[in-house]
Amino acid sequence: MTAVVDVLGWLDAVKDPEIPVLSIIDLGIVRAVRQDEGQVTVVITPTYTGCPAMGVIAQDISDTLRAHGVNEARIEIALAPAWTTDWMTERGREALRAYGIAPPVAGTCGALPASVACPRCGSARTGLISRFGSTACKALYRCDDCREPFDHFKCH
Amino acid sequence: MSLFDHVLSLGDNALILGQQLSALTGHGPVLEEDIATANIALDLVGEARLWLSLAGEIEGAGRSEDDLAFLRDEIDFRNVLLVEQPNGDFADTMARQFLFDAWHEALLAALCASADPRIAGIAGKCRKEALYHLSHSAGWVIRLGDGTAFSHDRMQQAVRNLWPYTGELFEADAGGTALIGANAGDIRPLWRQRVADTLARAALEVPADRWMQGGGRRGIHSEHMGRLLAEMQHIPRSHPGARW
Ligand SMILES: [Zn+2]
Numbered sequence: 001m002t003a004v005v006d007v008l009g010w011l012d013a014v015k016d017p018e019i020p021v022l023s024i025i026d027l028g029i030v031r032a033v034r035q036d037e038g039q040v041t042v043v044i045t046p047t048y049t050g051c052p053a054m055g056v057i058a059q060d061i062s063d064t065l066r067a068h069g070v071n072e073a074r075i076e077i078a079l080a081p082a083w084t085t086d087w088m089t090e091r092g093r094e095a096l097r098a099y100g101i102a103p104p105v106a107g108t109c110g111a112l113p114a115s116v117a118c119p120r121c122g123s124a125r126t127g128l129i130s131r132f133g134s135t136a137c138k139a140l141y142r143c144d145d146c147r148e149p150f151d152h153f154k155c156h
Numbered sequence: 157m158s159l160f161d162h163v164l165s166l167g168d169n170a171l172i173l174g175q176q177l178s179a180l181t182g183h184g185p186v187l188e189e190d191i192a193t194a195n196i197a198l199d200l201v202g203e204a205r206l207w208l209s210l211a212g213e214i215e216g217a218g219r220s221e222d223d224l225a226f227l228r229d230e231i232d233f234r235n236v237l238l239v240e241q242p243n244g245d246f247a248d249t250m251a252r253q254f255l256f257d258a259w260h261e262a263l264l265a266a267l268c269a270s271a272d273p274r275i276a277g278i279a280g281k282c283r284k285e286a287l288y289h290l291s292h293s294a295g296w297v298i299r300l301g302d303g304t305a306f307s308h309d310r311m312q313q314a315v316r317n318l319w320p321y322t323g324e325l326f327e328a329d330a331g332g333t334a335l336i337g338a339n340a341g342d343i344r345p346l347w348r349q350r351v352a353d354t355l356a357r358a359a360l361e362v363p364a365d366r367w368m369q370g371g372g373r374r375g376i377h378s379e380h381m382g383r384l385l386a387e388m389q390h391i392p393r394s395h396p397g398a399r400w
Contacts, residue, residue, distance in 0.1 A: 046202075046281070048198075048199060048202065048285060049199060049202030049203050049205070049206060049281060049282055049285065050198035050199050050200070050201050050202025050203075050205075051198075051202070052198075078277075079206070079277035079278060079280070079281045080273065080276065080277035080280055080281070081280070082277075082280045082281040082283075082284060083281075109284070110284070110287040110288055110291065111291060129188070130187075130188035130191060130192070131188070131192060131292055132188070132191045132192040132194075132195040132196075132292075133191065133195075134191075136195055136198060136199065140188075154288075156284060
């Protein structure tokens with residue numbers, strides 16, 4: 001028998017391929033793990049509909065479970081309720097900041113904050129450069145104090 | 157229209173506009189907008205995949221999202237004519253995007269109340285992305301409209317040229333509410349309000365409603381559609397089953 005808690009622990013080692021410091025647990029996309037008669041089902045929800053990382057993540061989940069002896073894993077994609085950055089863990093937010101990405105600012109979904117604390121120096125004197133970034137989840141800001149550009153993980 | 161046609165239409169709108177925006181990758185007027193159009197294209201193609209997969213499931217004939225995207229002929233596409241209008245200059249691209257986004261977000265919001273959980277699920281997911289697209293395109297309509305005399309004239313002309321394609325967005329489909337939970341005709345007041353507000357902030361005139369083009373949702377498309385499909389479908393049709 002595979003315990004659900006063990007599966008969640010293993011899944012914590014599966015990282016977002018585009019942001020390798022963020023586990024899929026921290027990202028909040030693992031919505032449920034079920035265990036019925038030897039069959040393990042992992043329910044995940046996509047971040048953005050066109051996000052190319054989702055296919056890789058599904059494959060990584062299967063590979064990880066197989067490495068722990070679970071050969072009968074099923075991955076279920078659930079669209080509702082729609083993923084939100086509110087589901088990102090506190091640990092995930094800190095990992096993003098340490099990696100140089102300003103974490104989501106609650107309450108700014110659908111719009112963008114005028115300024116986001118710089119993940120390098122903490123300055124609030126920052127400004128938007130580009131509403132879209134290198135991946136669907138990010139926007140680009142610049143810091144007027146340390147003069148560095150940085151990514152911001154958008155509220156969604 | 158059947159349920160299959162309704163869902164197909166939702167998928168085709170996103171697919172065709174996504175294809176059009178993809179063609180701008182590497183050709184944006186500035187780097188930030190190049191990234192923006194590529195990202196919006198990605199969202200729309202992602203949305204199209206969800207609707208087309210569902211359409212295939214509803215049809216029950218074993219057609220996949222790829223079969224529906226790449227192996228249908230022009231007459232079987234159910235997208236509105238607005239999304240197949242050419243990219244033109246940046247004002248044309250952004251005017252088209254804004255007129256579409258203002259409608260798309262409102263339609264998805266209405267579809268969130270669909271009794272069919274598959275439809276409500278896709279709508280709820282995609283609506284969040286559509287809202288961000290709308291704030292982006294509305295911002296450009298305002299910047300260009302309320303910019304220089306030159307940018308103002310270009311944006312006004314773009315809105316005027318595209319206006320005859322907006323009537324089709326609200327073509328009444330009597331069965332719509334029963335089948336998918338929303339009728340495009342019902343969201344017209346919200347769309348009108350959004351367009352009027354943004355155009356006012358952009359110092360642009362709302363064109364008068366005169367003759368409206370239609371037919372896209374019945375498979376009668378404009379002259380741009382054939383070329384667009386030829387480019388989009390060429391590889392899968394020339395090399396059936398090709399993989400990489
Ligand atoms: Zn800084």
